[in-house]
Amino acid sequence: MAGPESPEVLVAEEVRKRYSIDGPWAVDGVSLSLRRGEVVSIVGPNGAGKSTLIQMMLGLLVPDSGSVRIFGTDMATGRRKIAHRVNYASTDLSLPYSLTVRENLMAYGLIYNMRNIGSRIDALLGEMDLSSFRNVRVGRLSTGQVARMGIAKALINDPELLFLDEPTATLDPEVSAQLRSTLQKMVRERGMTLLYTSHNMREVERFSDRVYLMGEGRLVAEGRVPDLMARYATEDLESLFLQIVGRGRSRDE
Amino acid sequence: MNSPRPPVPLLAWRPLAGILFRQIVLYRRSVPRWMEVFYWPLLDLLVWGFLTLYLKKIPTFMPSAVTALLGALLLWDLLYRAQQGISVMFLEEIWSRNLVHLLIAPITPLHVVGGAILSSIAKVILSSSVAAILAYFLFSFKIFSLGLHLFFFILALLMMGWALGILTTAVILRFGQEAEVLAWGVIFLFQPFSAVFNPVSVLPGPAAAISRAVPASYVFEGMRSVLVSNRLPTGDLVMAFFLDFLYAAVALFVYSRVIARARRKGFHLKLGS
Numbered sequence: 001m002a003g004p005e006s007p008e009v010l011v012a013e014e015v016r017k018r019y020s021i022d023g024p025w026a027v028d029g030v031s032l033s034l035r036r037g038e039v040v041s042i043v044g045p046n047g048a049g050k051s052t053l054i055q056m057m058l059g060l061l062v063p064d065s066g067s068v069r070i071f072g073t074d075m076a077t078g079r080r081k082i083a084h085r086v087n088y089a090s091t092d093l094s095l096p097y098s099l100t101v102r103e104n105l106m107a108y109g110l111i112y113n114m115r116n117i118g119s120r121i122d123a124l125l126g127e128m129d130l131s132s133f134r135n136v137r138v139g140r141l142s143t144g145q146v147a148r149m150g151i152a153k154a155l156i157n158d159p160e161l162l163f164l165d166e167p168t169a170t171l172d173p174e175v176s177a178q179l180r181s182t183l184q185k186m187v188r189e190r191g192m193t194l195l196y197t198s199h200n201m202r203e204v205e206r207f208s209d210r211v212y213l214m215g216e217g218r219l220v221a222e223g224r225v226p227d228l229m230a231r232y233a234t235e236d237l238e239s240l241f242l243q244i245v246g247r248g249r250s251r252d253e
Numbered sequence: 254m255n256s257p258r259p260p261v262p263l264l265a266w267r268p269l270a271g272i273l274f275r276q277i278v279l280y281r282r283s284v285p286r287w288m289e290v291f292y293w294p295l296l297d298l299l300v301w302g303f304l305t306l307y308l309k310k311i312p313t314f315m316p317s318a319v320t321a322l323l324g325a326l327l328l329w330d331l332l333y334r335a336q337q338g339i340s341v342m343f344l345e346e347i348w349s350r351n352l353v354h355l356l357i358a359p360i361t362p363l364h365v366v367g368g369a370i371l372s373s374i375a376k377v378i379l380s381s382s383v384a385a386i387l388a389y390f391l392f393s394f395k396i397f398s399l400g401l402h403l404f405f406f407i408l409a410l411l412m413m414g415w416a417l418g419i420l421t422t423a424v425i426l427r428f429g430q431e432a433e434v435l436a437w438g439v440i441f442l443f444q445p446f447s448a449v450f451n452p453v454s455v456l457p458g459p460a461a462a463i464s465r466a467v468p469a470s471y472v473f474e475g476m477r478s479v480l481v482s483n484r485l486p487t488g489d490l491v492m493a494f495f496l497d498f499l500y501a502a503v504a505l506f507v508y509s510r511v512i513a514r515a516r517r518k519g520f521h522l523k524l525g526s
Contacts, residue, residue, distance in 0.1 A: 019519055055522060058357050062516045071257065081260045083359035094350040096275060103278050110271030111358050113261040153354070160257070 006035040009161050009193045010057065015066035017052055026052040028217035029066070034161075037191045039184075041204045043237075044214035045245050050197045053214070054163055057195070058088055070161060084112055089154035090165035091147060097139030101130055101149050104138060105156055112157035124152040127182050129175070143170045151179065155186075164196035168203060176200075180207050201238040211237070213244055220244055261359040268360045272368025276342065277375075289337075290380045294330050298384050301326045302392040317481045322450060323394040324476050328410055329449045331381055332469055333440050335414025338373030339366065340421040340436035347430065347524045356521070362512050363505075366422075370415055377411065402485050406472050409493040413468045416500035417443070423508040426521055448473045468496040 010033060017027045027049040034040050042050050055061040057068050059079030068075045073082045095104040102121060109117030125131045128148040133141060141149065147170045154162060162183075168176040180203070186192045198204050204211060205225050213221040213228075221228060221244060225237055234240040261268060280286045305319045343365075346352045355365055388394040397403065421439050425432045446460060447469035453461050464470040471493035479485050515521035 052519075055519070060353065060356055060516065060522060061519050080359055080361060083357060084258060084261050086357070088353075088357050090353075092350070093353055095354065096279065096345070096349040096351055098282055099275065099278050103275075107271045107275040107278075108354070108358070110267045110274060111355075111360060112271075113265050113267045113359065 006037055008033050009036050009038075010034040010068070010070050010195070012053070012057065012068045013066050015053065015056060015063045015068060017049075017056060017061060017064050025049075025217045027056070027063075030214075030217075030219050031066075032212055032219065032222070034193050034195060036160075036193055037187060038209050039187055039194045039196075039207060040210045040212065041208040042195065042197050042212045042214060043199070043201070043204055043241060044220075048214040049217040050214055051165065052217075054088075054165060054195070054197065058086070058163060059083070084157055085160045086163070087154040087157055087159040087161075088163040088165070089147075089150040089167060091150075091167075091169050092165065093150060094146060095138050095149065095153060098137060100135050100137050101125070101141070101152075102134040104149065105152060108153050108156045114157055117156075120156065120158075124155055127155075128152045129178065144172065144175060147171055148175070148179070158190075159192065161193045161195070164194065166198055167196060168198065168200060176203065201236065201241055205237045213241065215245060263361070268358070268364050269368055269371065272360075272365060273371050276368070276372035279345070280376075290334075290376055291383055294334075294380050294384045295387065297326060297330060298323075298387055298391075302388065302394075305392060305394075315481075317477075320394055321477050321480050323388055323392060324396065324480060325449045325473055327381065327384055327388060327396055328406060328472065328476060329444075329447070330384065331377055331407060332410040332414045332447075334377050334380055335373050335411045336418040336421065336440045337414075337436060338376055339369045339415055339418025340425065340439075342369040342372065343422040343425060344430075344433055344436055347425075352521065352524060362508065366419055366508070369418070373415065373418075374411070377407075381407075400479070402475065402479050402490075405490055406476055409468055409472045409490065409497055412494070412497035413500060414440070416497065416504040419501075419504040419508050423504070423511040426508075426515060426524070427511045429520070429524060443467055443469065446470060452477065466496065468493040468500065471496070 012030060012032050015027055015030045016025055018025045030049070030053060042053065044050050052061065056063050057070070057075065059075040062076045071082045071085060073079075099107070102125075105121045105124065106117055109120060114120060121134075122131075125134055128151060130145065130148055130152060133145060138146060138149065147167065151164070151167060154164070168179060171179065183194060184207070187194055208225060210222070210224055211228060212219055221232070221240075223231070228240055229236065232240045232243060234243060280290075301322060305322050308319050308322070346355060385396045388396065417439055421435045424435055446456075446464040446467045448456075448464055449469070453464045453470055453474060456464055471489040475485055475489050475493070478489075512521075
């Protein structure tokens with residue numbers, strides 16, 4: 001696990017974003033940081049701004065104000081300098097259906113300018129339990145297999161910082177546990193930093209070093225899971241989530 | 254962990270090879286894609302070829318005009334495929350929900366365009382070679398009778414096709430999949446002004462004026478000039494390339510502006526979802 005002495009990998013400062021001039025803020029003054037080797041999750045209800053925040057972190061969106069720096073590089077202006085050290089998987093994305101698992105990974109290995117792609121693919125297929133599907137077209141995979149292939153693609157460049165958007169949403173409990181174990185091994189052995197979103201509070205509790213809770217575009221709580229539960233006097237993260245989200249919703253009413 | 258890897262060089266060959274690899278594999282397996290390369294050009298060739306067989310029997314019809322028809326058809330198809338190659342490749346990224354993967358990769362939007370141009374060259378070579386061979390055996394039309402000029406004609410048309418393809422891509426990116434019909438239709442907006450089958454001189458005044466701003470019109474005029482009088486109006490070819498560069502500059506400018514605006518407004522993230 002990362003300590004306070006670990007270098008900062010990602011720093012977001014007062015990030016704000018809205019999609020139209022008179023619209024609501026999708027992300028409203030969010031500041032957060034990630035240290036090398038940390039597993040950090042962002043949780044929040046639908047529409048809380050999690051995806052918009054991650055899209056700004058990936059350089060897909062430019063903040064209206066504030067900044068996101070990854071490995072010291074401002075993502076709004078220098079994304080390409082550090083893009084080979086970062087990757088992302090989301091259940092919203094897929095890969096070309098007509099290509100096999102191996103061909104898709106080969107293409108992305110080349111796009112990320114990787115060497116020894118063949119052996120890298122073999123290792124990833126083993127870790128994602130997809131070895132027997134290497135020559136199967138993506139269009140013929142199950143939803144869970146597509147999700148695992150998306151994660152294999154996200155690991156093709158051996159990223160130092162990995163963003164996962166609901167990585168286990170479509171996986172059964174056994175495969176989810178296996179995936180968590182693989183990711184934990186990568187974090188432990190290679191110092192990979194992991195930022196992920198999930199609606200599975202049990203998973204977040206077990207897997208994360210720290211949690212950021214978002215609501216209405218803002219960070220409403222942050223800390224280690226046990227500290228948060230102590231602070232809000234709840235027995236688990238789900239109760240804490242409901243308490244905070246419920247508070248937000250009753251304020252809306 | 255090892256020291257950080259250096260950034261991917263702008264001119265690294267692997268990312269381009271990766272984009273090209275995907276296209277090659279896609280084509281290897283897809284019957285509709287092979288149809289796009291061979292089937293439609295072949296049908297066009299047959300329809301127009303049979304027409305030329307009929308026209309040749311009309312005593313007053315000039316033989317050079319007959320061959321010009323087939324030459325025009327082959328070159329027009331090349332322009333069409335070049336434009337479509339770029340736009341359809343982009344649409345395929347949207348359809349397969351793959352666009353975001355490319356946008357977060359250590360490449361620029363220009364790499365994506367570069368990959369599309371390379372794959373378009375491969376497709377054009379395949380498609381045009383087959384069409385040219387068939388035109389020779391079925392209708393005794395030798396495309397190489399255009400001599401060395403043929404290379405410049407092809408290059409000028411490819412450049413125009415690519416520029417329109419990039420522009421179409423920018424419009425689809427900006428306005429979403431509702432604009433995807435442009436990928437197939439935009440080139441036909443230029444056809445009446447491209448002097449494909451008729452000289453510019455027969456066009457009415459305003460149409461002729463528009464035609465002078467279309468690079469393809471100079472190419473087709475040049476082709477007819479070579480076939481009829483074996484003389485290439487060099488000035489026309491220079492004008493075609495000048496306009497090509499202008500089109501390419503405008504297309505790249507619009508494309509990069511749309512990408513920049515997309516990163517501010519986020520409309521590209523809705524595509525394909």
